[in-house]
Amino acid sequence: MGRTAVAVGATLVALAFAFSTFERWLARRRRHELAWSAALAMFVVAAAALATGAGMGWSGAAFRVFYLFGAILDVPFLALGTVYLLLGRRAGDRAAVVVALLGAFAAGVVVQAPFTAAIPRHTLVQGSKVFPVLPRVLAAVASGGGAVVILVGAVWSIARHRAVLANALIGAGTLVLGASGLFNSVFDAMTAFAVALAIGIALVFGGYLVATSAPAEQPSAGASVTRLRARAG
Secondary structure, three states: OHHHHHHHHHHHHHHHHHHHHHHHHHHOOOOHHHHHHHHHHHHHHHHHHHHHHHHEEEEEEEHHHHHHHHHHHHHHHHHHHHHHHOOHHHHHHHHHHHHHHHHHHHOOOOOOOOOOOOOOOOOOOHHHHOOHHHHHHHHHHHHHHHHHHHHHHHHHHOOOOOHHHHHHHHHHHHHHHOOOOHHHHOOOOOHHHHHHHHHHHHHHHHHHHHOOOOOOOOOOOOHHHHHHHHHHH
């Protein structure tokens, strides 16, 4: 019961943040906020699947949803928001094509991949124990690559004294989301993921909230790339 409550709490936290970020996108139509809204929505889906597995027992469908949205898709969309924020629309649009193609391919793979072992009903099993190689490779590449983009972007911005607090929060949240296994020494696997999800997404959302708190500005036609990047940050 306790781990179900934690998972439901993580779902509600992610849902509140997703609505807040989407509302900001509706008001200002900035593409990094749309990418973050999509990422937060994926956190909601992953957390809801986790809550379902914790409360009702895991099924193949619930685990596939959790794995696709929680282990593969969410971090790349967070990274896409970072690319839009720091590098501008052109680089962001190119990255969006890559992320969209990766997401479509990953969805097809995860839906069709056969399980190599039975899904434990009351335990959050590792993907390596029930999935063949390709879904696991996709999870490692997508989450690892996305995390690198986010962390490099955070360090790059901090080194230039731009949005230090915001990027420190984003980097810390990304590390928490990627290191949920460390919680296993204190909690069981499902509770560990739920706690990591709630803490990590709160840190990431706080960082993005700080990063986008300044009013949006529209650059003039003759603005340089440097000015565009500075205003986006």
